[in-house]
Amino acid sequence: MPFEYLSCPRCGEKVRAYRNPVPTVDIIIETPDGIVLIERKNEPLGWALPGGFVDYGESLEDAAVREAWEETSLRVAGLRLLGCYSDPRRDARQHTISTVFIATAQGTPRAGDDAAGLAVFPSNKLPATLCFDHRKILDDYLLVTGLSSD
Template identity: 75%
Template sequence: MSFNQLTCPRCGEQVRQYRNPFPTVDIIIEVTGGIVLIERKNEPKGWALPGGFVDYGETLEAAAIREAREETSLHITNLRLLGCYSDPARDPRQHTISTVFVAEASGTPVAADDAASLLVYPVTGLPALLCFDHRKILDDYLRFRKRSSSP
């Protein structure tokens, strides 16, 4: 269990402040021609899956739908769980735990919110360098697709 020691401003006693990982979601959005990747506006900059932090009182599924809409302007459907990623080093800013979904969308993706731009990448031509642990996530996704298409 990780915690910081704080001093109470009223009495001067040491108080423990517990630290927990932050819940996030990432979404692999399948569209005609491949999957949607965003170029991040904020640090760490680079290419990434659409996603973000789960708001208090929000389900993981609702967060995925909201983040997809905010960053890509797409409404996603057929939300499926790919997995959870919890390596404390996955995000250089802080410890996060990401629940990753695969979803489908139709329409034209448009970069918005935290996305500076976006591209649809064919699954056979995904970039090698991605932010966070998104390369590992996409490798898992490619294995998942291969298993799903096997008889």
């Protein structure tokens, strides 16, 4: 069911409350040494693309730049769209829709915000298991860019 009913705080009348997917962004950060992944500090634990929730009043692009900075301490450039991922099961916590960007960065990445750790992986040495649907996203990225995961 796409909605539930709440009670109006003034009159007690039942009011329909819609449940909508939550917008998120993920970002594939390309460096000369490979792709930056974070090790998540919070559930679900494991390797993931940097990313997170879009703040109210924030554009998707601004959210991607902000999340990249907060989680990796990298300033990204050349932001371009890879695609959108909306499988309701992509995040067990709630239904999210992620807009995924690709960008480049120079410098030394450092784990920040909700990242317990961080590593740069060559495209042919990516972890087999990633959080959420990030393995599918990276497989799509490798296909689009012509890079190899072998």
